[in-house]
Amino acid sequence: STPTSLTGKRVVITAGPTREPIDPVRYISNHSSGKMGYALAGAARAAGAHVVLVSGPVSLPAPSGVEVRPVLTAEDMLKAASAAVDEGCDLFIATAAVADYRPDTCAGDKIKKSSEAMSLSLVRNPDTLATIAGRADAPFTVGFAAETTEVARYATDKMQRKKLNMIVANDVSAPGLGFNSENNAVTVFWPGGQESIGPDSKASIARRLVAMIGDQLGKMAD
C-alpha cells in the first residue's frame, strides 16, 4: 500500500446540519448540505478505509461502500458518533455543522401566532468533536472550523482547546465556497505545519485531505 493510504483503518465522519425542534413542525438548522463530509467519506473509502458516516438530514446518496447512520439533532449526533467510535476507530473527522444551541423544550403542539414578539429560550448543545477528542482512547481527530473573520487564529485556538490532531479552516465568508456549494477552499493546520488547498471541487479537496491525514497517521505510527 502507498504511504498515504488508509488501508484497513476504521474511520468515523460526521456530516451535514443538525435540526433542533421548536415544535412538531418547526426547527432551527443551517445551510450545510453535507457535500464536504460525503466527499471525504467517499475519498476515505477509496483510500481503503472502513467508513461510518454519521449524517444529519441531507439529500445526498450514500457514497458506495460507506455505512450511513442518519441523525437529526446534535444530541443524536453525539450518541451515534460515540457508539461508532466505541466499535473501533482510528480516525475521526467532524465536518458536520452542528447547532451550538437548541430550544430548551420542544412544544408538544404547534405554537400559535399571538403576540407581536416572541422569544425562544436556547440551551447549549453537547460538542461531539470535543467529546471524542477528549476520550482516553481518542482516535486521530480532525476538526473543521467555519469562520468568517480571523480564520487562522480562531482555527488554531480551536485545535488546541479541543485537543485536535488537525483542523481544517473553512473561510465561509467567500462567495461560492463553503456551505451548500460545489467548491471549497481551506487551510489545514497541524502542530508544526499548515497547507492551503483550493479553491477546488469538494471531491478534489477531500482527496488531498485524505492524503495529508494518511501522511500524518503514518508518521505517528513510525
Ligand code: PMT
Ligand atoms: O456541508 P457543506 O454544504 O458541504 O459545507 C461544508 C461545511 C462548510 C459545513 C464544512 O466544510 C465545515 O466547515 N464544517 C464545520 C462547520 C462548523 O459548524 O464549524 P464550527 O466552527 O461551528 O465547529 C467546529 C468543529 O466542532 C467542527 O468540526 C464541528 O463539526 C464540531 N462541532 C461543533 C459543535 C458541536 N456541538 N459539535 C461538534 O462536533
